[in-house]
Amino acid sequence: MTEPCTYVIFGATGNLSRVKLMPALYHLEAAGKLPAGTRILALGRRRWDREHCVEEVREWLKEKVRGSLDDAIFDRFARRVDYFQGDLKDPKMYTDLGRRLDDSSEFPPNIAYYMAISPSEFNGVVDRLGDARLFDEGPGWKRVVIEKPFGYDLESAQSLQRSIGRHLREDQIYRIDHYLGKGTVQNVLVFRFANTMMEPLWNRNYIDHIQITHSETLGVGSRAAFYDGTGAMRDMIQSHLLQLLTLVTMEPPVSMAAEDLRDEKVKVLKSVRPISPKAVHAHAFRAQYREGRIGNDRVAGYLQEENVPPDSVTETYAALKLYIDNWRWRDVPIYLRTGKRMARQQSLISICFRHPPQQFFRGTQVERIKQNWVLLGIQPCECLRMEMTVKEPGLEMRTRQTSLDASLRDEDGADTDAYEGLLLDVIDGDRSLFLRYDEVEQAWRVVDPILRSWSTNRDFIHTYQAGTWGPEESRRLFDTEEHHWRHSLDPD
Numbered sequence: 225m226t227e228p229c230t231y232v233i234f235g236a237t238g239n240l241s242r243v244k245l246m247p248a249l250y251h252l253e254a255a256g257k258l259p260a261g262t263r264i265l266a267l268g269r270r271r272w273d274r275e276h277c278v279e280e281v282r283e284w285l286k287e288k289v290r291g292s293l294d295d296a297i298f299d300r301f302a303r304r305v306d307y308f309q310g311d312l313k314d315p316k317m318y319t320d321l322g323r324r325l326d327d328s329s330e331f332p333p334n335i336a337y338y339m340a341i342s343p344s345e346f347n348g349v350v351d352r353l354g355d356a357r358l359f360d361e362g363p364g365w366k367r368v369v370i371e372k373p374f375g376y377d378l379e380s381a382q383s384l385q386r387s388i389g390r391h392l393r394e395d396q397i398y399r400i401d402h403y404l405g406k407g408t409v410q411n412v413l414v415f416r417f418a419n420t421m422m423e424p425l426w427n428r429n430y431i432d433h434i435q436i437t438h439s440e441t442l443g444v445g446s447r448a449a450f451y452d453g454t455g456a457m458r459d460m461i462q463s464h465l466l467q468l469l470t471l472v473t474m475e476p477p478v479s480m481a482a483e484d485l486r487d488e489k490v491k492v493l494k495s496v497r498p499i500s501p502k503a504v505h506a507h508a509f510r511a512q513y514r515e516g517r518i519g520n521d522r523v524a525g526y527l528q529e530e531n532v533p534p535d536s537v538t539e540t541y542a543a544l545k546l547y548i549d550n551w552r553w554r555d556v557p558i559y560l561r562t563g564k565r566m567a568r569q570q571s572l573i574s575i576c577f578r579h580p581p582q583q584f585f586r587g588t589q590v591e592r593i594k595q596n597w598v599l600l601g602i603q604p605c606e607c608l609r610m611e612m613t614v615k616e617p618g619l620e621m622r623t624r625q626t627s628l629d630a631s632l633r634d635e636d637g638a639d640t641d642a643y644e645g646l647l648l649d650v651i652d653g654d655r656s657l658f659l660r661y662d663e664v665e666q667a668w669r670v671v672d673p674i675l676r677s678w679s680t681n682r683d684f685i686h687t688y689q690a691g692t693w694g695p696e697e698s699r700r701l702f703d704t705e706e707h708h709w710r711h712s713l714d715p716d
């Protein structure tokens with residue numbers, strides 16, 4: 225079994241720790257996956273002690289665990305938890321922390337520092353940990369988990385990397401994108417590389433276009449202060465959707481080892497055709513939700529949300545058309561879109577195949593044969609569906625769409641949370657589902673021209689009614705009149 229480690233969680237009193245990290249660690253405890261001796265040192269500035277921290281965690285878990293909280297498992301889990309009080313900005317805190325960790329009878333010397341703190345603090349905390357020699361290895365490895373976003377644009381990502389690179393080797397840095405921890409996202413790789421059937425078809429000769437959609441029904445809620453400075457392009461497209469794009473379009477890697485996998489993902493991002501400032505209008509679209517209805521509830525528009533400036537042009541909807549200039553994909557349009565307050569909560573990859581080269585059934589009821597689609601549902605329904613055209617029974621030549629359905633899990637099925645697998649990967653030293661720096665940098669290169677253009681064009685933004693699929697005008701991105709947004713798994 226893997227050696228035990230100490231998880232030092234910076235920002236352990238915050239939201240991420242409450243809703244994701246502590247529940248994930250508890251579930252790992254329940255599954256018997258945490259190596260014996262593993263400890264969790266929760267670090268916060270609140271004047272808590274260990275007992276208070278454990279009680280808080282118990283309350284968080286009551287709300288968040290699958291099923292109900294098991295007292296025996298919680299007691300085992302609680303014995304691993306300790307609390308360390310300090311201010312991130314105080315250099316003395318780091319020497320005190322070092323002394324506390326040095327008591328190796330208590331804390332294993334393998335240490336994973338988890339940055340569950342504001343991105344503006346990543347740099348300073350890594351600097352201070354480095355200055356206090358808390359990354360020195362031997363005994364034990366030292367690793368750092370960095371939450372997204374890694375940078376705010378290309379320049380800030382480069383600067384953050386330069387700064388943390390002074391203290392850490394690349395193999396010590398775990399840049400997390402929890403989307404990659406989702407089972408279905410990994411299933412994209414299985415679907416592509418464990419089934420030979422699809423591989424000969426997976427290219428520009430057979431595929432007409434690809435769509436990747438992540439839609440949410442939620443608005444910005446209490447996160448407006450953060451969101452207004454970020455927007456949908458940074459929050460979703462630069463990270464999650466470009467990651468999905470790489471998995472769908474990459475070449476088969478030499479092996480599933482982290483570096484081989486990441487080499488192929490980077491090649492895709494490097495092959496994305498750059499969008500010149502003049503082409504931004506044709507390739508990217510942004511919009512903001514106005515008031516509308518989600519189910520039976522009337523909901524406010526973005527500009528009416530708390531903490532949103534009345535003249536904000538931050539996009540809550542973003543759509544993007546990309547081309548990958550390589551042998552496999554040249555000239556196949558790839559449409560990415562994401563939005564808040566949309567008609568449905570889902571993530572879906574839709575692959576549309578070309579029309580058959582000849583329309584054989586002219587002069588019959590079948591005027592035009594529909595295109596085949598392969599649909600990969602990421603959430604809430606984890607599934608894989610292939611749509612085909614078949615003849616209806618009877619004397620007449622009529623067709624209908626049917627689908628081969630390989631559902632993995634329905635909307636209600638219990639599953640592990642992405643953070644569980646990722647937290648374990650950090651202990652195991654498996655970086656395949658974490659982002660290497662060149663991936664992050666290339667992803668910023670893809671969206672940077674758009675962000676620059678949008679930041680200077682602040683006079684106008686399209687709007688869409690909350691609860692809809694976004695503005696009709698986004699159709700301007702389509703290569704042909706025939707293309708349309710694929711909204712759901714249901715037959716088109």
Ligand SMILES: NC(=O)c1ccc[n+]([C@@H]2O[C@H](COP(=O)([O-])OP(=O)(O)OC[C@H]3O[C@@H](n4cnc5c(N)ncnc54)[C@H](OP(=O)(O)O)[C@@H]3O)[C@@H](O)[C@H]2O)c1
Nearest residue numbers: 235236237238239240269270311312340341342343371372
């Ligand atoms: N929340 C999510 O679901 C989510 C999802 C994906 C990524 N992320 C990323 O995760 C990170 C954390 O997000 P979050 O939502 O958890 O933020 P948050 O709720 O604001 O938590 C921030 C944490 O940092 C602590 N902190 C701030 N200044 C400090 C200081 N000077 N000294 C010591 N501690 C200090 C806060 O302590 P106090 O409690 O004392 O204020 C709190 O524990 C961010 O990088 C975010 O982008 C979050």
